[in-house]
Amino acid sequence: MPGKRVLLVGDWAHRDFREAVDWLAVHAQSTFAASVTTGLAAMNHADAANRVVPAAEGSAAEDDCESAPPRLVPDMIVVAQSRPGQIRPVEVERLHAASPLSRLVVLAGSWCEGELRSGRPCQGVIRVLWHQWQPRLIPFLQPGSARVPEFWQMPRTTNLDERLACTIGPRRACREGLVAIHADTYQIFAALSQECQAGGYATVWHVSEDSVAAGGVVAAVADDISCDAPGIRFLQRIVAWHRPAPVIALLDFVRRQDYDFAKSAGVCAVVAKPFLVYDLLWHLDHSAKIEF
Numbered sequence: 001m002p003g004k005r006v007l008l009v010g011d012w013a014h015r016d017f018r019e020a021v022d023w024l025a026v027h028a029q030s031t032f033a034a035s036v037t038t039g040l041a042a043m044n045h046a047d048a049a050n051r052v053v054p055a056a057e058g059s060a061a062e063d064d065c066e067s068a069p070p071r072l073v074p075d076m077i078v079v080a081q082s083r084p085g086q087i088r089p090v091e092v093e094r095l096h097a098a099s100p101l102s103r104l105v106v107l108a109g110s111w112c113e114g115e116l117r118s119g120r121p122c123q124g125v126i127r128v129l130w131h132q133w134q135p136r137l138i139p140f141l142q143p144g145s146a147r148v149p150e151f152w153q154m155p156r157t158t159n160l161d162e163r164l165a166c167t168i169g170p171r172r173a174c175r176e177g178l179v180a181i182h183a184d185t186y187q188i189f190a191a192l193s194q195e196c197q198a199g200g201y202a203t204v205w206h207v208s209e210d211s212v213a214a215g216g217v218v219a220a221v222a223d224d225i226s227c228d229a230p231g232i233r234f235l236q237r238i239v240a241w242h243r244p245a246p247v248i249a250l251l252d253f254v255r256r257q258d259y260d261f262a263k264s265a266g267v268c269a270v271v272a273k274p275f276l277v278y279d280l281l282w283h284l285d286h287s288a289k290i291e292f
């Protein structure tokens with residue numbers, strides 16, 4: 001079955017989007033455009049629909065229509081923005097006007113993470129940070145792989161609070177197994193345990209490296225990891241301890257170099273705090289199955 005059609009517009013070659021772009025190139029029918037103008041041209045939209053063809057050109061125009069490639073109608077338009085203001089909201093609206101039925105996503109780089117507080121982000125789009133793309137995009141692009149979040153069905157007038165609220169609520173437990181949680185305090189363990197149990201998992205607390213390793217662990221979650229040399233060595237020991245079970249690292253306000261350091265330690269996924277419970281459960285459910 002062919003993948004969904006995706007038009008990726010903007011600074012998609014930036015290193016923040018490397019993993020997402022590589023995945024889209026393999027698993028979707030992807031078209032890449034460096035600018036909005038190029039993206040509009042890829043959709044055969046560059047004012048062609050409004051051009052009046054003189055009668056004398058009628059037969060030639062018919063031949064051109066027969067030989068022209070079919071108009072691209074993406075299932076999803078992804079606007080890759082590595083810095084605030086790189087693509088203006090009016091340009092995003094041009095993309096929406098060209099294909100109003102396409103889902104409109106802004107994939108924001110690390111420099112855009114404070115844009116909601118101090119900038120002027122685009123409205124009426126599904127906003128996905130560069131490290132959130134897996135749980136946010138894959139369920140829509142691969143139907144049946146996971147529950148599709150309700151925000152994909154919400155109208156463009158929906159605000160950010162409403163999109164986040166729709167991810168909260170009862171979740172049908174679909175997996176099972178024991179998850180080891182590495183946390184410094186019982187309060188953190190209890191909070192993470194509750195989130196894991198919502199997905200059907202049992203949990204065990206590893207309070208220190210001296211804890212007795214539990215058998216039968218299907219995954220591990222490591223909280224409050226620092227990406228300095230001691231922190232990376234500690235993360236490497238956690239990975240070795242639980243191998244072959246996958247390890248998910250929870251980092252505060254992750255930056256690109258932190259992400260790369262954690263991945264180099266052998267973790268299967270990096271989740272940035274604060275995060276949605278949905279995101280953590282998606283990684284727990286899929287960490288052992290998805291390859292990049």
